[in-house]
Amino acid sequence: MEQQLSGGPGARVLVVDDDPTVAEVVSGYLDRAGYVVDLAVDGPDALARASAHWPDLVVLDLMLPGMDGLEVCRRMRGRGPVPVIMLTARGDEDDRIIGLEVGADDYVTKPFSPRELVLRVGSVLRRARPAGQPSDTLSSAGLTVDPAARRALKGGAELSLTTREFDLLAFFLRHPGRAFSREELMSEVWGWDFGDLSTVTVHVRRLRGKVEDDPARPRFIQTVWGVGYRFDGVDVPGAAGERQP
Structure with a gap:
């Protein structure tokens, strides 16, 4: 799947979290930072929304009902390239490593600072499509x-x-x-x-x-x-x- 990614404010961010409070806070901060935010409450919902409008980045909760965040990440990676920030209440090192090994670009543990998360979203997007990167092979x-x-x-x-x-x-x-x-x-x-x-x-x-x-x-x-x-x-x-x- 060939995708054209946007690298800054105006980029589409898919937030996947079954906690409505967390989803509301995260989407609110991202929206105020200028991102286009789409919300999903579970894995199948996330995959369906990604198919309809491929995101530039995914903020993905690890502990989702049914299909967990690791499986969602694997399936999205199978469809096309997309940066992923894992979001979870589990801070165990093994969980962080598993998240990174399935292709997550960053890992944020709850409770977290929404402002820091917004900064990390910007950092990951800039690295995904950095401006002024040398073009020589x-x-x-x-x-x-x-x-x-x-x-x-x-x-x-x-x-x-x-x-x-x-x-x-x-x-x-x-x-x-x-x-x-x-x-x-x-x-x-x-x-x-x-x-x-x-x-x-x-x-x-x-x-x-x-x-x-x-x-x-x-x-x-x-x-x-x-x-x-x-x-x-x-x-x-x-x-x-x-x-x-």
């Missing part, structure tokens, strides 16, 4: 990223990447051989000066799973112990023989 060791077309290839085969995975790979290709901490990656790729650093760890693991021949012994995205991660555009002797987290 990036290539290294069989990996190719076209920022203008939002396409990534490995050996000529197109990779299916989420918004954050794409941005992370493009950032790595722009800065080969340099080690970055998770804090630096969160600032440079996510645009946040705060947040759960496990978000970076999960996205690196997911990206390795898509670009590496053997994710446990990566050629490209190396762990730099005590620092963070480094992208190597060429093989590093011995690196492929070491398992990495």
Whole structure:
């Protein structure tokens, strides 16, 4: 499904939450920030509304009746690219990681600040369609990223990447051989000066799973112990023989 996404106020945001109070507060703040808001009360309702008017971003409650937010996220990802912010009362780390692993771009735990949520919506949308992004194609060791077309290839085969995975790979290709901490990656790729650093760890693991021949012994995205991660555009002797987290 080919979709044209809008990147700022005026973008369509689908809010999926079965709590009418939360839905009203979130939609009110987003509406005042200039977004076009659509509301859904459960998974099937969300999928039907997305089919009728594909959203630019989804604020998705994890604990929905019947079809939970994880399944909704999976099904939406199967239909086309869309940024997702998971919204839930469950703050357990395993829940956050599961949400990120199914493709969520951010994870906000209830109770939350509606103003912060609006800021995160703006941040995710800007990253989905960043203004002024360099358009030159990036290539290294069989990996190719076209920022203008939002396409990534490995050996000529197109990779299916989420918004954050794409941005992370493009950032790595722009800065080969340099080690970055998770804090630096969160600032440079996510645009946040705060947040759960496990978000970076999960996205690196997911990206390795898509670009590496053997994710446990990566050629490209190396762990730099005590620092963070480094992208190597060429093989590093011995690196492929070491398992990495």
